[in-house]
Amino acid sequence: MRWKNLKELTVYENRWFRVNLADVELPDGRHLDHFLIRLRPVAAATVVNAANEVLLLWRHRFITDNWGWELAAGVVEDGEETARAAAREMEEETGWRPGPLRHLMSVEPSNGLTDARHHIYWSDEAEYIGDPEDGFESDRREWVPLKLVPDLIARGEVPAANMAAALLLLHHIRLG
Secondary structure (H helix, E strand, O other): OOOEEEEEEEEEEOOOEEEEEEEEEOOOOOEEEEEEEEEOOEEEEEEEOOOOEEEEEEEEEOOOOEEEEEOEEEEOOOOOOHHHHHHHHHHHHHOEEEOOOEEEEEEOOOOOOEOOOEEEEEEOOEEEOOOOOOHHHOOEEEEEEHHHHHHHHHOOOOOOHHHHHHHHHHHHHHHO
């Protein structure tokens, strides 16, 4: 049942992504044209403090016209390690510098359309260094009790699947 990508043609690209058209051979020998999006890896990070509160951003996503809680996240730059990118993004977006990061999970949020991989990290300590450099990316940054995570997700207040999965795993790890 393996689909074979025989070749791809780039139909559009910029520094963030490429849109390709693939010639795909199905297991029965038929071919189909399939669009796909090639993306750079994404790194995300958060902190869970001693009070079992998680540092989150409340932000609006214009594409879906939706508000929700998220972890600080961004694109991994060329040659950058994912953990370093996660720490950089957290500092830039929250004003908090994380302590040693632990890998929580890597996920493919939409693997039927894109090759995106999101690498999510967490720490149990952080140092506040000042106002976030990229404060424009969120309306506010808050320490949210982990015990509220399942209800936030059930109410749709964590709309991104990768963020919901990461927060549920942190809830399990810390509150079991």
